[in-house]
Amino acid sequence: MPPGEPVASNSEKDEDVFSEPKEKRYQPCFKKSDPFVEPLLNFDADTSKMEEVYSAVSHWTQIALDLKAKGYPIAEGINNWKKFDAKTREDARMLDDFLNLFISKNLYAQDKPYEVLRVLIAQGTPYLEFKEKMSRVDFSIKCNTIWENDAVAYRCNTCALTPCMSLCESCFDANGHAGHDYTRFFSREGGACDCGNQDVIREQGNCPEHGDESKRPKYEMNDVCIAEYIVMKLLVRLFLDYRGWLWSHRDFPAKV
Ligand SMILES: [Zn+2]
Ligand SMILES: [Zn+2]
Ligand SMILES: [Zn+2]
Structure with missing residues (x-):
């Protein structure tokens, strides 16, 4: 959230505390018709020209990458943005305003308005390819299936x-438990896999993917730089929704 937008802020006093002086206040610097806005604003998975969409995505990806390289905070607080130069702050607020175009929609609307978020999160990679890539770097010490x-x-x-230790089929198969004393059973009540949980299973019983000794996959945080912003904003959005705060004041920057 940009500074100057605290929940339920409605007084001049609040504005003074949270925002920059009025004369320096950031003005949105993109239009609905800009080539890096329009294809995403009107995105339709069936009819959009993907080269235009990806070109627009790359514009925002670059901004997010630059912000990340400079260590700009994912969520702006009262002071954490002040040490950055004006251009960086402007870029951050532009990205913020842009993402708000999609995250301000009704949370319980049909999926359609959110399809574009998937495209943005994937940062120009086809969504299913991105999902597959992410699943390869998904890591947890405990299986918990x-x-x-x-x-x-x-x-x-x-x-x-x-x-009462039990294992899911995939963890059991991956280890093999050759020569061990084991049983295969139908779980009457349901359950959860204990693979990797060293309180209930010896280390030798873990599959190669779980436990303290398992190998962490290598990942690149730059692959998810837009996702970091989007997920944070969605969480805040969800929280505000639970609080009953309606998002009505900035469907689109008023002066654009
Ligand atoms: Zn496992
Ligand atoms: Zn498991
Ligand atoms: Zn075993």
Whole structure:
């Protein structure tokens, strides 16, 4: 959120505390018709020309990358933006205003208004390709896969530290538990995989993807620089929605 926009702020006094002096106040510097705005504003997965869409995405990706390189905060607070130069602050607010065009929509509307967020998050990569790439770097020390009743699960007495330890099929298969004393069972009540949870399973029982010794995949935070802004804004948006605060005052910067 940009400074000067605290929730329920409506007095001059609040403005003085949270925003820059009025004469320096940032003015939005893009138009609905700009080639880096229009294709995204009117995005339609079925009819949009993707080369125009990706070109617009690359404009915003570059801004996000530059902000990240300079260490600009993902969420502006009262003071954390003040040490940055005017151009950087202007870029950040432009990105902020731009993302608000999409995040200010009704949260419970149909999916359509949010499709463009997927395109932005993917930063110019086809969305499914991006999703696949992200799933390859998804990492957790514990599996925690949850299954419902009558799912197949495993229990290895050789590896278990407690009698109720259980493993999902994929973790069990990935380890193999060769020569171990194990049982395969239908989980009546459902359950969760304990792979990687060293309170209940010996390290030897983990699959290669879980546990303290598992290899962390290499990832590149620049791949998600727009996602960082979007996810933060969506969380704030969701929180405000829960608080009953309606987003009505900035569907689009008024002077554009
Ligand atoms: Zn085992
Ligand atoms: Zn596992
Ligand atoms: Zn598992």
